[in-house]
Amino acid sequence: MQRPLWAPWRIEYILSDKDKDGCIFCEKLAEDRDKQNLIIHRGTGAFVIMNLYPYNPGHLMVAPCEHISELEELDESVSLEIMDLTGKCVRVLKQKMSPQGFNAGINLGEIGGASIREHLHMHVVPRWQGDNNFTAVIADINVMPQALSDTYDLLAAGFRALEHE
Numbered sequence: 001m002q003r004p005l006w007a008p009w010r011i012e013y014i015l016s017d018k019d020k021d022g023c024i025f026c027e028k029l030a031e032d033r034d035k036q037n038l039i040i041h042r043g044t045g046a047f048v049i050m051n052l053y054p055y056n057p058g059h060l061m062v063a064p065c066e067h068i069s070e071l072e073e074l075d076e077s078v079s080l081e082i083m084d085l086t087g088k089c090v091r092v093l094k095q096k097m098s099p100q101g102f103n104a105g106i107n108l109g110e111i112g113g114a115s116i117r118e119h120l121h122m123h124v125v126p127r128w129q130g131d132n133n134f135t136a137v138i139a140d141i142n143v144m145p146q147a148l149s150d151t152y153d154l155l156a157a158g159f160r161a162l163e164h165e
Contacts, residue, residue: 023067023116023118023119024116024119025049025063025067025116025119025121026067026119028049029042029047029065035152035156037049038050038051038052038148038152040060040152040155040156040159041085041088041156041159042065043065043081043085044065044077044081045064045065045066045075045077045078045081046062046063046064046065046078046081046082046085047062047063047065047085048060048061048062048085048088048089048159049061049063050148050151050152050155051123052148054125054148055103055125056125056126056127056128056131057097057126057151058093058096058097058099058125058126058151058155059123059124059125059126060089060093060123060124060125060155061121061122061123061124062082062085062086062089062121062122062124063082063119063120063121063122064078064082064119064120065078066078067118067119068119068120069117069118069119069120070108070120071106071108071120074120082122086104086122086124088159088162089124090102090104090124091158091162092155092158092159092162093124093126093155093158095158096154096155096157096158097126097154097155099126099127099128100127100128100129101126101127101128102124102125102126102127103123103124103125103127104122104123104124104125105122105123106120106121106122106123107123108120
């Protein structure tokens with residue numbers, strides 16, 4: 001018997017206008033609504049934001065505060081901060097979600113897989129044995145066992161703890 005897998009949060013992304021004006025990262029960063037915008041941490045030149053349409057629970061992105069699309073345009077201090085924050089993402093995810101591995105990387109340009117190509121960002125995706133199993137291969141489905149708001153609360157607490165070390 002076939003059983004459906006439901007991923008209702010994806011329909012918003014599937015149906016959304018991908019060619020809208022403005023930059024989603026810049027827009028969210030300019031607002032003072034970090035929890036609603038899923039911004040977990042603000043640094044000096046970079047910030048950490050949860051992916052609204054994650055590949056896995058805890059999928060984070062580290063982006064420069066400045067609107068930059070090319071890796072070679074990054075100021076050295078911001079480049080270092082992005083790598084530092086990527087390491088902190090891994091640390092917090094290990095502490096709070098116990099993943100068994102990670103995918104971390106930057107997709108540059110549309111052909112390189114960047115869905116938001118106008119604002120550079122590093123993906124940090126926690127992975128577990130069998131997390132997606134065959135579903136991502138045969139049906140482009142991701143099974144999300146935790147609500148975004150619950151994941152936000154969990155990881156934001158981890159970043160706050162890092163600030164007090």
